[in-house]
Every structure is written in structure tokens, then in C-alpha cells.
Amino acid sequence: MPEVITNNLDLWTSAILTKSTAGRGSNGKLEAYGIKRLRELILELAVRGKLVPQDPNDEPASALLEKIEEEKVRLVNEGKIRNKKPQLDITEEDTPYKIPKNWEWLRLTDLYYSISPSGKKLKTSQILDEGEYPVVDQGQSYVAGYTNDPELLIEIPGPVVIFGDHTTEVKYVDFNFVAGADGTKILRPYLMDERYFYTYLKSYKLENRGYARHFKVLNANFMALPPHAEQHRIVAKVDELMALCDQLEQQQTHSLEAHQTLVETLLGTLTNVESAKELAEAWSRIANHFDTLFTTEYSIDQLKQTILQLAVMGKLIPQDPNDEPACELLSRKQESAEENIPFRIPESWVWARVDDFAQTRLGKMLDKAKNKGTPVRYLRNVNVRWFDFDLSDVKKMRFEDSELEEFSLRRGDVLICEGGYPGRAAVWDERESNIYFQKAIHRVRFQNGVNPNYFVYVLRESADSGRLNSYFTGAGIQHFTGKGLASFLVPLPPLTEQHRIVAKVDELMALCNALKARISDAQTTKIHLADAIVEQAVA
Numbered sequence: 001m002p003e004v005i006t007n008n009l010d011l012w013t014s015a016i017l018t019k020s021t022a023g024r025g026s027n028g029k030l031e032a033y034g035i036k037r038l039r040e041l042i043l044e045l046a047v048r049g050k051l052v053p054q055d056p057n058d059e060p061a062s063a064l065l066e067k068i069e070e071e072k073v074r075l076v077n078e079g080k081i082r083n084k085k086p087q088l089d090i091t092e093e094d095t096p097y098k099i100p101k102n103w104e105w106l107r108l109t110d111l112y113y114s115i116s117p118s119g120k121k122l123k124t125s126q127i128l129d130e131g132e133y134p135v136v137d138q139g140q141s142y143v144a145g146y147t148n149d150p151e152l153l154i155e156i157p158g159p160v161v162i163f164g165d166h167t168t169e170v171k172y173v174d175f176n177f178v179a180g181a182d183g184t185k186i187l188r189p190y191l192m193d194e195r196y197f198y199t200y201l202k203s204y205k206l207e208n209r210g211y212a213r214h215f216k217v218l219n220a221n222f223m224a225l226p227p228h229a230e231q232h233r234i235v236a237k238v239d240e241l242m243a244l245c246d247q248l249e250q251q252q253t254h255s256l257e258a259h260q261t262l263v264e265t266l267l268g269t270l271t272n273v274e275s276a277k278e279l280a281e282a283w284s285r286i287a288n289h290f291d292t293l294f295t296t297e298y299s300i301d302q303l304k305q306t307i308l309q310l311a312v313m314g315k316l317i318p319q320d321p322n323d324e325p326a327c328e329l330l331s332r333k334q335e336s337a338e339e340n341i342p343f344r345i346p347e348s349w350v351w352a353r354v355d356d357f358a359q360t361r362l363g364k365m366l367d368k369a370k371n372k373g374t375p376v377r378y379l380r381n382v383n384v385r386w387f388d389f390d391l392s393d394v395k396k397m398r399f400e401d402s403e404l405e406e407f408s409l410r411r412g413d414v415l416i417c418e419g420g421y422p423g424r425a426a427v428w429d430e431r432e433s434n435i436y437f438q439k440a441i442h443r444v445r446f447q448n449g450v451n452p453n454y455f456v457y458v459l460r461e462s463a464d465s466g467r468l469n470s471y472f473t474g475a476g477i478q479h480f481t482g483k484g485l486a487s488f489l490v491p492l493p494p495l496t497e498q499h500r501i502v503a504k505v506d507e508l509m510a511l512c513n514a515l516k517a518r519i520s521d522a523q524t525t526k527i528h529l530a531d532a533i534v535e536q537a538v539a
Contacts, residue, residue: 004045004537005038005241011533012038013252015526018297030256030298035249037530042241043203044538046234047224049100051241058227061104065225068111068190081113090222097538099224108221112197115156115186126152135178136162136171152178154186159194161187161201163218172198193231199238200224256296263299267306271313279315297523300516307508308461311501312491314346323494326350329449330357330492342467345491355486359445362418362482363437364407366397373400377432378407381417381440386460387426389415399436407436412452414444416459422480423468425459427452442485451498457505458490 005012015034045051075081090105099105127135131146133153159174163185172195189197200223226234269282286293294300310316327350341351354360363378364371375396383390399407409415409428416425418440437443446452462468471484493501 004533005041008530008533009248011526011530013248015530016252016256016296016523017527018520018523032249032252033527034530035245035252037534038248039242039245040203041534041537042238042245043199044534046238047200047203048097048538049103049224049226049230050538052230052233052237054100054102054230055227056102058102058229060102061225061227062102064191064228065104065106068192071190075113084109095222100226102227104225105222106225108223109219111192111223111225112161112187112189115154115160115188133178134175136173136184147178149178154178156186156188158188161189161194161198163187163201170198170201191228192225193228193235195235196226196231199235259293259296260298260302263293263302266293267302270306271309271315273315276318294515295519297516297519300512300519304509304512305461305464307505307512308457309465311505312458312461313343314349314491314493317497317500317504319346319348319497320494321348323348323496326352326492326494329447329495341489343491346493348497349491349493351489352492353486354444354488354490357447357450357490357492360442360482360485362439363441363443364397364399364403365439371398373398373403376404376434376436378436378438379409379415379441380438381420381424384415384417384424384426384441386424387456389426389428389431391432394435397436397438404436409435409437409443410445412446414446414452414455416442416444416480416485418442418481419477419479422472422478423459423463425456427456442480442482444485449495450492451495451502453502453506454493454498455490457502462488 012034013032015037017031017033042051072081076083087107087110090107095105126147126149127145128147129145131148133147133150134143135145135147136143153176155176156173159172162171162173174194187197187201201218204218204221266282266286270279270286273279273282294303307316325348330350330352345351376399377394378397378399379389380395383394409430411428411430413428414425415428415437416423420440444452444455446455459468468480468488469478471480471488472478473481473484492498
């Protein structure tokens with residue numbers, strides 16, 4: 001059975017679950033799903049008697065069980081535990097799976113006793129960074145702190161397992177310690193290898209339902225008891241394989257970090273070039289290793305960000321000298337200072353503030369007590385996604401007839417979130433008529449000189465690069481106010497070039513999305529395969 005582990009190392013290390021990805025510079029939130037499942041498999045095999053071979057010379061678990069019963073009698077006579085009522089025998093129908101012949105099924109509560117903290121509870125002020133006696137706090141931390149007060153020391157006869165109040169995790173503790181809270185359960189097994197007892201508890205699938213509930217669920221379980229000698233062999237093998245998991249996880253982390261750094265560095269060379277020739281050379285270096293570089297969803301996201309960055313810098317497509325210069329598009333003279341511009345742009349482009357070329361306004365304030373008129377559907381910031389709209393949950397608000405034109409939407413209007421996710425934007429495509437917008441959204445309406453899709457691409461690039469944050473207000477909850485939007489600097493190309501940029505970005509984004517979908521499908525397949533191997537191995 002251990003061959004199931006070693007023969008599938010490539011799968012365990014390549015099955016990665018992408019939780020989310022953020023802007024450039026973050027490593028993305030990746031879960032080593034395959035290694036997580038491998039750890040679970042190791043525990044499952046261990047407690048089912050499939051991880052190490054049985055030795056016919058071992059004293060059977062039935063003999064150990066007799067000694068455990070003798071130990072219980074001794075502890076009862078010494079007043080250390082209370083005598084428990086006999087429980088019903090375990091039938092074959094009760095047991096969750098088959099175990100080796102020399103093992104025994106028992107109820108979990110027959111295999112341990114609880115050591116009470118005796119009401120000794122530490123205040124937060126009594127917990128120190130350093131001290132003589134370690135504090136274990138509700139199973140949440142192996143060592144939560146220290147204290148120098150010997151009166152609070154709880155002496156234990158040997159290693160124990162801590163089961164906490166606010167977590168379903170268990171912790172193995174091998175020192176005399178101070179319990180930091182009433183919710184700490186101290187479990188001491190009878191005559192068992194304490195590490196095996198701990199390993200078995202780790203294999204349980206417990207939900208976090210609150211202390212009383214999940215401790216009751218824990219005690220409802222059975223435990224398979226191996227011979228004492230086999231317990232030691234199981235623990236040694238689990239330690240060996242968990243160390244292997246640690247090594248695999250560390251190698252995987254280093255590999256992913258190196259890959260991400262390489263992708264970010266090479267893509268960064270594209271945006272730092274000064275000429276079309278340098279751009280072609282930089283892209284050639286990337287294209288020659290495309291299949292090696294862009295193998296993760298994170299790397300594709302970085303490529304998409306780079307495409308947008310090249311687009312708004314005037315480096316994605318060549319300029320046409322016959323295009324009318326962008327300065328002719330402005331309704332009034334551009335006044336932005338040279339030192340305030342974020343990056344260089346082509347000569348035919350111009351830096352312009354939003355209020356130089358567009359009309360903006362916030363939507364209607366939602367006030368159920370004051371709003372009058374007919375209830376109509378309206379958009380909130382939750383309905384605005386990047387480049388799209390989610391109309392699955394659209395509310396109604398009362399609008400008077402005189403307000404409908406003021407808060408109406410037309411094809412080509414850009415809607416931008418003022419709060420929630422400030423700056424998130426999409427172009428309204430009139431997918432629904434007679435729909436309006438709330439004050440949490442800006443409506444940007446352009447003159448004929450701006451392609452609204454190009455403008456949204458500029459917003460997204462600014463959000464990814466962090467430039468947009470400088471236009472927000474608020475330390476905790478941020479807002480993209482009307483003043484901030486009006487002053488937002490846009491690198492504005494000639495109108496015909498805007499159309500060409502949008503067409504090229506759309507084309508490249510479609511290719512990126514297709515590649516990302518294939519990578520996602522491949523990862524999903526690996527995750528399902530890892531699940532299938534685990535399920536088959538423990539069947």
C-alpha cells in the first residue's frame with residue numbers, strides 16, 4: 001500500500017488548487033491540494049492497518065486491552081478517575097471499515113481519561129512572551145505563551161493530547177503545562193503509544209460546531225487498537241512520510257516562487273523597452289519559452305496584466321502618423337503637469353483628466369422614507385463586475401418621472417463602482433432597457449472622441465498596477481469619489497488607435513482566457529485523480 005504514495009509523487013506535487021490571484025507582485029493564493037490529500041491518505045492508511053505490515057509475533061491488541069482494563073481499575077482505586085458504566089458491545093455493523101485480525105475495535109471514550117484543569121485559568125495579562133512554564137491555549141496553539149507562576153502549573157503523568165474550545169484541531173503536548181482557558185480538554189490515553197492516539201484523533205473528520213458539539217461528535221467515534229509494538233511502527237512510518245510531505249511541499253513552494261519570479265521578470269522587460277526593436281527582442285525571448293513560462297493560472301493573469309500595460313503605454317500596436325492627434329479630442333486645454341505623468345506615452349497621445357473629455361455623475365441616493373414615484377430596477381455596485389454585469393440580483397427603487405432621464409443608461413456609458421470595490425467598471429451594452437443606477441455607482445458618458453472599452457482597460461490596468469489607489473479616499477473603507485474620478489489621469493491615444501488597441505486587446509485576452517481554461521481543466525483533472533487514488537486506497 002505505501003507504493004500508492006511513492007508511485008504518484010508527480011501527481012501529489014502537481015495537483016494545485018488556485019484559491020485566488022491578486023495583482024502583480026503577489027504570489028497568488030495556491031493550495032498544495034495534492035500534498036494535503038497525501039497527508040490525509042497517510043493518516044487513513046495508518047489507522048486502517050494498511051501502512052505497515054503486521055507482525056505475527058506481536059502480542060495481540062486483545063492482550064493490551066486486558067492491561068488497559070487493569071489500569072482503569074488501578075486509577076479508579078486511586079481516585080484519579082471515576083468508574084464508568086459498561087457500554088454496549090461493538091457489533092460488526094457498527095464498525096466503519098475492516099481492520100487486521102490482531103487489532104481490536106473500541107469506543108474512543110474507553111481509551112482515554114481526561115485531566116481537569118481544576119479551574120486554573122490564566123488572564124491575558126498573566127501570559128508572557130517568555131517564562132518558566134508553557135501555556136497551551138484551547139488547542140489553538142502548541143505554545144500560546146508562558147507564565148512564571150508555579151501555582152498555575154498542571155502536572156501531567158506523560159504526553160497528552162489537547163482538544164480545544166474554538167477549534168477542532170488536536171495538539172500533542174509532552175511537557176507539564178498551564179491550561180490557558182476552561183475550554184481546554186486534556187486527554188491522556190491508557191497504556192497506548194501517545195503518538196498513535198494523537199495520530200488517530202488527527203484522522204477524524206470533525207466539523208467546527210462549537211466546543212460542546214464537536215467534542216460530543218469526537219466521543220461518538222470508534223478507535224481501532226493495534227498491538228502495542230505495531231503502534232510504534234505506525235508512528236515511525238507516519239513521521240517518516242509526513243517529513244517527506246514537508247520536503248515535497250517546500251520544494252513545490254520554492255519551485256512556484258522561482259517560476260513566478262521568472263515570469264514577472266521577463267514580462268517586466270516588455271514594459272521597460274524604449275523602441276519597437278527592443279520590444280520585438282524581449283517578446284522573442286518570452287515566445288521561445290512560452291510553453292514553459294505560462295503553465296499556471298497566475299502566470300496567465302500576469303500576462304493579461306502585461307498586455308493591458310503595453311496597451312495603455314502605446315507599446316502594444318504601432319502608431320499611425322496619419323491618425324489625428326489625441327489633443328484634438330479634448331474639449332478644453334490639457335493642464336496636467338509634466339512631472340505628474342505616470343509614464344511616457346507616444347507623441348500623438350496626450351495625458352488627460354476624465355473631466356477633460358467626459359461627463360460624470362453619481363446615481364440616485366437610496367432612501368426608502370423619502371423616495372417617491374414608480375418602483376423601477378436599478379444597479380448597485382455589486383451588479384458591476386470587471387468588463388461585465390451580473391443582473392441575477394437586481395433591486396427596485398422608486399423614481400419620479402422627472403428623474404428617469406437624469407439617471408438613465410445609454411449604450412456606451414461606463415459604470416464605475418464608487419465603493420465596495422472602488423474603480424471596478426464595465427461598459428453598459430443596453431442588455432436591458434429601463435434600468436437605472438444608485439449613488440454607489442459613477443456613470444461616465446463620453447464625447448465622440450473616446451472608446452469606452454479602451455477607458456475601462458485603462459481603469460483595470462491602473463487597478464492592477466496600484467496607480468488607481470492614489471485617487472481613493474478613506475483609510476479603512478475606500479471610496480472613489482467624484483472628485484477623484486474627475487482628476488484621474490488617462491493616457492489618451494487618437495480615436496482610431498483606441499479602436500485598434502481595443503481590438504488587439506480583445507483578441508489577446510480571448511487567447512489568454514482559452515489558455516487559462518485549459519490549465520484550469522488540467523488542474524481539475526489532477527485534483528479529481530488525487531481524490532480517486534485516495535478513495536481507492538482506503539476502500
